[in-house]
Amino acid sequence: MSEPHNAQVHPETGSADILIVGGGLSGALLAGQLLRLPGRRRVVVLESRSELGRGEAYSAVELGHTLNGNAARMSVDPDNADDLTQWLTRYLADGGWPEAHEQGVPISELFPPRGLFGLYAQQWLAQAEALGAREGSTVRHVRGEVVDLEIDADGTLLTLADGRQLRGAYGVLATGMFPAARTPQTESSGLNAAALDPWDVQAMARLDPQARVLIIGSGLTMVDAVVSLEQAGHRGPIEVFSRHGLLPHVRRQPPVWEDFLARDPGIRSPRQLLRELRRQCRAAIAQGIDWQAPLDTVRAHIGRLWSQASDRQRRQFVRHVRPWWESHHHRSPPLSAELVARLHEQGRLRIHAASFQGLEPGAGGRLAIRIRRRGESHTTQVPGDALINSSGIEYDWRRVARALPRQLLARGLIQPGPLALGIAADPGGAVLDAQGQVSSRLFAMGPPLRGLWWESTAVTDVALQAKHLAARLAALPL
Known part of the structure; x- marks a missing residue:
């Protein structure tokens, strides 16, 4: 009560x-x-x-x-x-x-x-x-x-x-x-005040249907934001910016695959895991089986493998593997993934591999963000009519x-x-x-x-x- x-x-x-x-x-x-x-x-x-x-x-x-x-x-x-x-x-x-x-x-x-x-x-x-x-x-x-x-x-x-x-x-x-989105860095940049809630359909319905919407982050929250925009009647361009430009894969229902990690306890390091997982996925594809089947067997072993890894191995995983792990493991529901794919094919939704550098005033009263595209050293200003912050979760409690x-x-x-x-x-x-x-x-x-x-x-x-x-x-x- x-x-x-x-x-x-x-x-x-x-x-x-x-x-x-x-x-x-x-x-x-x-x-x-x-x-x-x-x-x-x-x-x-x-x-x-x-x-x-x-x-x-x-x-x-x-x-x-x-x-x-x-x-x-x-x-x-x-x-x-x-x-x-x-x-x-x-x-x-x-x-x-x-x-x-x-x-x-x-x-x-x-x-x-x-x-x-x-x-x-x-x-x-x-x-x-x-x-x-x-x-x-x-x-x-x-x-x-x-x-x-x-x-x-x-x-x-x-x-x-x-x-x-x-x-x-x-x-x-x-x-x-x-x-x-609620870390001190984004609080001080004014991003929170300017950004729409990814799940606030009513607020999005007040936008011009042809508004150019900028979304920071390309994970599952971004997928929800696109669903919200669609339900709000938005029909304009959507520009998505994330460091690696990766989208979540769609969640499918693959058949059961052998638990290869249970069979081979010698697989302990992230490098060993990735090498064997790729081999298992290739074997599945060769048999006409969805590659998600071998990947799904890893779920039960993640805690053990992570706890066994050294700090160096964990850092290597977070720095080099995490974006691909997230996009392959944290997958999108089918109907939402279909919407994102359709808008992408139509050219209404574009994905950019770029990091967010800050919020700036745009010309004519519009907002703008400054980004650094992957592989480039200079920054670029991108104007828009609305902004959605889908930059994920802050796990560092100090921030x-x-x-x-x-x-x-x-x-x-x-x-x-x-x-x-x-x-x-x-x-x-x-x-x-x-x-x-x-x-x-x-x-x-x-x-x-x-x-x-x-x-x-x-x-x-x-x-x-x-x-x-x-x-x-x-x-x-x-």
């Missing part, structure tokens, strides 16, 4: 056994797992949004903004891979999402709208809340932004932006992802312009993770402080653990982490 907006501000607003900072998918799944375990515990989730389980990713309301994985890949229950498929089957039978038939595939292969997936996550949490009530466990949603966190002998103390405080035995950082990351770093309660990706923690999610000591009170899960696992954002990754962390927390003394 949520506190009313006009609740009186108190110096301290209660206590809990476990305080979860962030009520998007990560926080909701952890709360759900805790409620499903035997025993009685009080869980408080701190989230500024009015609903738990959605966050930014699953608050989208347009049907065209879909998951980039089909239902069979997106279960929030690690023990039941068909959970979302089963939920969708019931939902469709009750008359929900009548547009599903337009995809022309079985339910397990549907790509649900983001907003619908958010409803699924909420109902999963509600079921867990009902189960927990039988044991006397509770979950409470406190609305507000956490701006500070302290640890003492008695546990953790959270401070909200309005001055309220909550005390808990343990704290969990389930903060989700911080958009790169995040938010109060809580800054306070945690200033207090020495956290340290950057490997390669400054997220924050450092042990394999079970216990946070490492500035001296490298494992905290007995503060934990993390999901995107903050990017540096620990590399892939720590997908639904299945987060769901499994939630299950394991809940079991660890449940075993601790209260």
Whole structure:
């Protein structure tokens, strides 16, 4: 339940056994797992949004903004891979999402709208809340932004932006992802003030339909932005700028391929992985099988391979392989990919391999950006009528312009993770402080653990982490 907006501000607003900072998918799944375990515990989730389980990713309301994985890949229950498929089957039978038939595939292969997936996550949490009530466990949603966190002998103390405080035995950082668009660099450049939200169809509908739209970044957020523009009635040119000019590949449904990494544990380094993966993809193509089949088998081994790699190997991977990994691994839903491909073939959408250098005033009151094209040393000004920032996620907490990351770093309660990706923690999610000591009170899960696992954002990754962390927390003394 949520506190009313006009609740009186108190110096301290209660206590809990476990305080979860962030009520998007990560926080909701952890709360759900805790409620499903035997025993009685009080869980408080701190989230500024009015609903738990959605966050930014699953608050989208347009049907065209879909998951980039089909239902069979997106279960929030690690023990039941068909959970979302089963939920969708019931939902469709009750008359929900009548547009599903337009995809022309079985339910397990549907790509649900983001907003619908958010409803699924909420109902999963509600079921867990009902189960927990039988044991006397509770979950409470406190609305507000956490701006500070302290640890003492008695546990953790959270401070909200309005001055309220909550005390808990343990704290969990389930903060989700911080958009790169909100780093201090882009704040100071004025980019945020000038850019449209990639998912705000209503704002895009107010543009001239023939407006020239500039998009920074060419990943999945860009794909969503193009869908938004199409739904808003935009028919003008779209110019996309990204450092390597790579587009996400389309998500297909390849047949099962042998798990070659399980068969050969000697493959350990990124170079060995890439060499063998290319060989496997060539073998698949020679047999008339989609190259995505061998690639999909790698998913289960990413955490192990990343943790085994040296810092030097990780840096080489991030510098030289990451853009291609992202475009091949984080693929676009079919209908969205078809739209991008069609606009590209028509010449309305153009992709430029160029890096963003800054925002500038353009002629005649128009905006303009300055870019450096790949392979060139000089910069070029590009005018436009509207701008969308789709530059991805900022994983370096030292660059995040938010109060809580800054306070945690200033207090020495956290340290950057490997390669400054997220924050450092042990394999079970216990946070490492500035001296490298494992905290007995503060934990993390999901995107903050990017540096620990590399892939720590997908639904299945987060769901499994939630299950394991809940079991660890449940075993601790209260």
